[in-house]
Amino acid sequence: MPKSIQSVQPPLKFIPQRLNRIVLQISQWLLPFFLRFRTRPWLVAGIVEIEAKNAEVLAQLYQQFQSGKVRFLLAFRHPEVDDPLCMFYLLSRIVPKVAKEKGIALQYPVHSHFLYDRGMTLWAGDWLGWFFSRMGGLPIRRGRRLDRQAIQTARELFANSGIPIAVAPEGGNNGHSQIVSPLEPGVAQLGFWCVEDLLKAQRSETVFIVPVSVQYRFVNPPWAKLHRLLRKLEIDSGLSVQSSDQLSGDQPQEIDYQRLCRLAEYVISEMEEFYRRFYHQHLPDTPELEIIERLHRLMDTGLKVTEQYFNIQSQGNFIDRCRRLEEVGWSYIYREDIADIHALPPFKRGLADWIAEEADLRMRHMRLVESFVAVTASYIQEQATAERFAETLLIIFDMLSRIGDRQKMPARPRLGWRKAQITIGEPISVSDRYFKSQGDRQASRQAVSQLTKNLKTELDQLIE
Template identity: 75%
Template sequence: MPKSIQSIQPPLKFIPPRFNAVILQITRWLLPLMLRLRLRPWLPAGIVQIEAKNAEVLVQLYQQFQAGKIRFLLAFRHPEVDDPLCMFYLLSRIVPQVARQQGIKLAYPVHSHFLYDRGMTLWAGDWLGWFFSCLGGVAIRRGKRLDRQAIQTARDLFANSNMPIAVAPEGGTNGHSGFVSPLEPGVSQLGFWCVEDLVKAQRLETVLIVPVAIQYRYVNPPWAKLEQLLQKLEAKSGLSLSPIDNSINAQPEIYYQRLYRLAEHVISEMEEFYRRFYHKNLTDIPNQDINSRLHRLMDTALQVPEEYFNVQAQGNFIDRCRRLEEAGWSYIYREDVADIAALSPIRRGLADWIAEEADLRMRHMRLVESFVAVTTNYLQAQPTAERFAEVTLIIFDMLSRISDTKTPARPRLGWRKAKISIGEPISVTERAANAQGDRQATRRAASQLTQDLQVTLEQLIK
């Protein structure tokens, strides 16, 4: 199990954006190397090619933006941690190149502000917050009901900065290139706020939201490495090892059976864990399919920290995870303690105790967080090497969280290509005008915009 937090921590301070053109340029120079090595030079895998569909749409948008005619937000899919690098490549390399081909001169920098999860700096280190800040990033606490500083900063940048802004409307990664998680309403809300701010300032720019989808493909299907990884996961889970047969490695139906067997075994182990040690009613239901069992297990896992933190189980799994994250952080990163060093020994000891216990309770939520999009239907619909790899790596993450002394780096299964698809811009200004300033109508329009954006992103990855 990864090292736990064992003591009270100071509050998580807001990290404001401090855009630095020099840091941006250095990052642009290093980007090809970062993509190929992913900052881990001992791993022979990375992203070797990025292609963009409809990049000319972004060229036109940047041209109009720099001419003061529009404001726009890039609403991009966020299936995995490589997405920011791909988006950076899109804006710093592909868009300027297409602009030159079309004879369009864009002012430097062709870049964007972006929102990122404040929690990233907790596992990556404070340097990441400094780095993202220099690139124009805005740290936001996803589970906080109203992160006023982050939201107000993003709102101001959207309306007034000399660069557009990028936001992942799913709120986090789901590990699936071929599935869009339910979108959060923040992107639509930012769009309508921007229209409102421009009207108040008597400005005439049109506000747009631009859907962007990112998908990954392996240069060569990594069946051999998937087989090796599956063997390791079977051993780690306590399953008897299946014999390696090179003649069937590339047969998806055989790999599906192996993966199904592993998933069923892990679910059974976790059901017994929660049944025995947390006294949860997980009675066997005859002929219950594995998707239903996984759904029930995830619900049970979230109940454990919800009961501890006294948090109501409302919304979908993602909503529940967000609330639990914020509840846990409130026990660890104590905003109610002005000076940790000034605490009496007994209060410090109790604060450390509660912080450690909160961290342990949050691990139940972290297990669920990785599985929000996992179903057997995803593999059955398209039994590709990419989808098998995605699900296998999610199971790797889960077993590593439980059994390893520290969180290991994900195995790199082979060289990959990224495809970025840019959809047609959605006019928020037009929808706000149709609402005619009526609050209820505006709420309905914002909700409809979220639904339309969801459909568009799903269409872009088909």
């Protein structure tokens, strides 16, 4: 989460990938440390073990890739910010180890290019752009209808680079290990473009998309820490803290679930009143509605407040609307229409700063909505696990933190040591689908849509 913006900024420049083997090697050496102690404060609970299922599939694909027989894209689930580190561990440690055990000869490096959100460098700093560039990463502006430079570069790398490419088809992390958000069509489209580019170059490689699932589990369920976190959220929100004897239920999970629902209802009620009173939004007091219905209505209201300010229509699902608002907001802040910000006279500079600051404030409504796009009413009810409780509480923590401290986003509490499980799915042949889809433009669009649906099904089935 970037700090509050109070002045106009220069345009966001594209950061070209400059894969550097020295940076890559050093990162591989430091990877176990990064996994355990990714953020401050030090000595926090991180990831202590990473397991991979069907890693031999990837080892074989890398061998075929290096032999010039196939091209492939890794389409990985993106539930949270630790996923890239886990994918890096998979490729740099697990796949080479499995290949050695199975007698599969691989050349160094076993690595991949990857797409990342350009906005990450805004809250993390310019150093992250430098680092990702040297690791082979490409920034993409998610809200743009067509980020031509990023897409063209990704297309070129997919067809011609000496290593594959990895993309999160959900477009961002949704905070849920066991829910796959709607997929964006970019991954499928890249696959078809790659086949097309190979045919034009009279090359015979087969193109695959490889679904990869990433999930997390606690080594020991941290129920005591979850209880304390829930209590902290109650206090921070202004809700009175209830003791266990005031609630019904025999198990700690049942009691905590009741407290979680009570907290959610309270926060939603407060936000409804906030939008009624200060943004003049029509939100009828309807206590008969389910919590999830009220949440969705509230999310729609928050997006409308921002859309009305930027004068854009409400189109698509919550994720689509968030992406469009991000790009429009950035156009007010990172001004491509100003050649030199410092050459502006004070009057025009003041106006530009004013617009940038107000745009940043309006976008904060969208950021709140963005955190809740995958929240469902039944996620915890279906399985009252520590993992699902933790994911839901951390989403609420993020929301309260964004509102409570606009200048600095507090680090998430580390609840306990975790294991990551990565599952490699069956590679999906894009080449076969390409030849079947030849005809008119409508057939091609349908093929991209169908491949996206099939990929979503495969990722859903990989969840355990």
